[in-house]
Amino acid sequence: MAVLINPGTSPTPVFAYDNLLFFPADCRTCLVAKPARSKHCSLCGRCVQLFDHHCIWLNNDVGYYTYRYFIGFLVAKIWTFTYGAYLCWTALGVSPTMFWTTLRATSTENKITGTLFLLCVLLLPLVALFLGEHLRYIYLGVTTNETAKWDYIHYLMQNKLLYKDGSQFLVVDEMGYTTLTGAPINATRPAPVTSWDQLTNIYDHGFVSNLKQRLFPKPL
Ligand SMILES: [Zn+2]
Ligand SMILES: [Zn+2]
Known part of the structure; x- marks a missing residue:
């Protein structure tokens, strides 16, 4: 769903202009009115409401309709990595001190399982941090796109x-x-x-x- 559905290209406005981050204006490329909190994605060639970012992994924009699936995608990855790490660890059947010995000295299967275990363990905190960052954005009521705009406001204030x-x-x-x-x-x-x-x-x-x-x- 995160990959396939329309991220929210309808020009029907949902949010009001705050005249701080967003002003009534036309998109210079689409030449139609740009709703507040939307952004033109140059990779996809369209304006997207509640534009967060263009995700290269999903090959789609994370926006009004796709944000929830993007969050679901991150939660699913956290679950996959956690369960994957658990499965690989039990398949190896080792104690923590035996891990490197098992990985180096025994069968090809053990090496593959051990490598998958390491991949899961290393990627898990990255995805968890990324999800944490997005929960913080939800808490602050901002999108990734808007954080850059707030940074500019901060720079002006400073x-x-x-x-x-x-x-x-x-x-x-x-x-x-x-x-x-x-x-x-x-x-x-x-x-x-x-x-x-x-x-x-x-x-x-x-x-x-x-x-x-x-x-x-x-x-x-
Ligand atoms: Zn895009
Ligand atoms: Zn546009």
């Missing part, structure tokens, strides 16, 4: 370049104030934005709600 004028966010440079999309603007009462407390992630509704949204996406 360098005292981000301002707020009423409800509009502005960036200051040597030429004056511009909007976050780069359009020059006259600021009336700009106030510096220097801490996360002054910003709201409108896409974060708490871990449980965020998880529900990811696992049970409404039809677009």
